[in-house]
């Protein structure tokens with residue numbers, strides 16, 4: 676089986692997939708977390724790997740950046756490769772003072788300025804939310820080690836909108852990132868399960884930021900929570 680964007684055999688992906696934005700983070704996660712990981716696709720440099728985690732098949736594949744890229748890869752994995760469950764493991768810019776660099780967020784809802792919430796049902800703005808069971812399983816895996824709440828999935832990394840950020844912060848939005856809404860919309864359309872778990876890499880209020888190398892490597896707690904949530908229930 677080959678789709679326009681994934682060159683892998685029909686059985687090359689596990690039903691459970693961890694999905695960072697960054698292909699290099701995908702390779703590091705595969706090396707650090709999976710046993711006997713092998714690369715299964717590299718089209719456009721978007722790397723995918725399959726191995727086992729705690730004895731169960733598991734894959735890691737990058738989504739690239741932004742809702743359009745995430746939508747392509749999540750759709751192809753769900754529709755053509757038998758994937759049942761995807762957890763995005765990404766980085767985010769924190770909005771709330773209660774968050775510090777390195778903190779983990781479990782994303783219970785995704786506000787968005789993208790079309791993901793409005794394009795599928797004319798006249799209706801969809802609520803973009805994770806699979807309730809995956810959310811429960813991730814919170815159980817996280818214990819007190821994560822905050823849970825809504826984020827903004829934005830189409831823009833560089834867009835100065837202080838009034839928008841202020842209003843979202845006042846509404847309790849925890850952070851800004853770019854793919855959770857796209858993933859949740861595709862999972863709903865394909866009737867599959869999805870969740871997003873994030874690590875705070877920047878603080879929008881204080882200006883603190885991890886460098887690129889730290890963003891690529893500081894994912895241990897987030898991936899541990901996500902991998903355990905992926906395994907918590909049988910698939911299919």
Ligand SMILES: O=P(O)(O)O[C@H]1O[C@H](CO)[C@@H](O)[C@H]1O
Nearest residue numbers: 695696697740765766852853
């Ligand atoms: O670190 P990842 O998972 O790519 O996530 C965040 O980082 C990218 C922007 O630098 C966007 O993809 C955003 O969502």
Ligand SMILES: O=c1cc[nH]c(=O)[nH]1
Nearest residue numbers: 766767768851852877
């Ligand atoms: O500020 C940030 C940090 C990570 N990802 C984003 O989209 N924004």
